[in-house]
Amino acid sequence: MSHVLGVIGGSGVYALEDLDDVEEVEVETPYGAPSDLVLRGRDRDSGTTLLFLPRHGRGHRLSPTEINYRANVCALKKLGATHLVSVSAVGSMREEIPPGDLVVVDQFIDLTKRRASTFFDGGVVGHVAFADPVCPHLSSALAGAAAQALEGTQKKLHAGGTYVCIEGPQFSTRAESLLYRSWGVHVIGMTAMPEAKLAREAELPYALLAMSTDYDCWHSTEEAVTVEAVIAVLRENVVYARRALRALSRVLPDPEASPAHGALASAVMTRRDLVPEQARARLSWLLPDLSC
Numbered sequence: 001m002s003h004v005l006g007v008i009g010g011s012g013v014y015a016l017e018d019l020d021d022v023e024e025v026e027v028e029t030p031y032g033a034p035s036d037l038v039l040r041g042r043d044r045d046s047g048t049t050l051l052f053l054p055r056h057g058r059g060h061r062l063s064p065t066e067i068n069y070r071a072n073v074c075a076l077k078k079l080g081a082t083h084l085v086s087v088s089a090v091g092s093m094r095e096e097i098p099p100g101d102l103v104v105v106d107q108f109i110d111l112t113k114r115r116a117s118t119f120f121d122g123g124v125v126g127h128v129a130f131a132d133p134v135c136p137h138l139s140s141a142l143a144g145a146a147a148q149a150l151e152g153t154q155k156k157l158h159a160g161g162t163y164v165c166i167e168g169p170q171f172s173t174r175a176e177s178l179l180y181r182s183w184g185v186h187v188i189g190m191t192a193m194p195e196a197k198l199a200r201e202a203e204l205p206y207a208l209l210a211m212s213t214d215y216d217c218w219h220s221t222e223e224a225v226t227v228e229a230v231i232a233v234l235r236e237n238v239v240y241a242r243r244a245l246r247a248l249s250r251v252l253p254d255p256e257a258s259p260a261h262g263a264l265a266s267a268v269m270t271r272r273d274l275v276p277e278q279a280r281a282r283l284s285w286l287l288p289d290l291s292c
């Protein structure tokens with residue numbers, strides 16, 4: 001099976017460059033419209049197809065709460081994504097992760113409150129395993145690609161780290177920031193949840209490339225985070241994320257080795273004959289057998 005790399009870009013990443021045969025695709029989903037048209041193109045060297053979706057929409061129109069995460073993940077899966085990588089700007093909660101460094105996150109704490117975070121509702125109940133929320137093979141390939149992208153710079157790649165996801169859109173208070181630090185987190189952001197949960201439900205191997213842009217507001221000698229500061233760091237560093245993605249597209253691991261593969265095999269608890277017709281239809285892109 002040929003590999004198709006789905007990418008959800010975050011703040012500062014609204015397109016992918018240097019792809020061949022680029023087209024923009026409009027996708028409909030049972031959850032409504034995704035954040036924007038999906039950009040489809042091929043990596044020049046490997047020929048791997050990439051699908052790119054900017055989660056806030058081009059022009060940054062959608063707040064973290066307003067993003068239709070279900071539509072975004074569903075759209076990429078419907079277009080044939082075999083892997084999903086999210087790119088995110090994050091605040092650093094550790095001295096040793098300065099702005100400009102990259103982190104391949106491997107754990108999450110979900111503090112979001114106002115988001116649709118599952119495909120299983122409306123009469124069909126499913127529970128996927130999520131103890132290890134990222135695909136270790138995809139994350140390791142991504143870490144290698146990111147380290148390669150940073151070669152020749154002073155910036156570092158951190159393989160592993162915990163991302164605390166807040167609802168936003170306000171940044172945290174100092175008391176919150178200090179509390180999260182006491183939990184041992186590495187980075188803070190507003191969008192990885194429920195993206196990662198939905199990727200697992202969609203059986204997509206998932207990894208997250210986080211770009212450290214600021215020290216949030218816990219640091220005693222650094223200014224508290226502002227949008228201007230984040231944008232200034234992103235402007236200089238997005239190039240490394242783009243390079244990492246292209247390098248990754250050449251070394252994608254076997255998706256069948258991922259914990260996401262077969263994640264739904266025994267997840268659905270609802271007796272099949274009790275699943276309402278509407279729920280069957282809505283989930284047919286993911287579980288065609290529910291309709292039998």
Ligand SMILES: CSC[C@H]1O[C@H](OP(=O)(O)O)[C@H](O)[C@@H]1O
Nearest residue numbers: 010011064088089189190191230
């Ligand atoms: C511009 S700072 C806050 C904004 O940046 C991050 O977005 P993304 O994860 O999409 O890169 C953060 O989560 C907030 O949405």
Ligand SMILES: Nc1ncnc2[nH]cnc12
Nearest residue numbers: 089090091188189216225
């Ligand atoms: N400090 C921060 N808090 C939440 N999201 C962020 N995105 C970038 N920096 C952030």
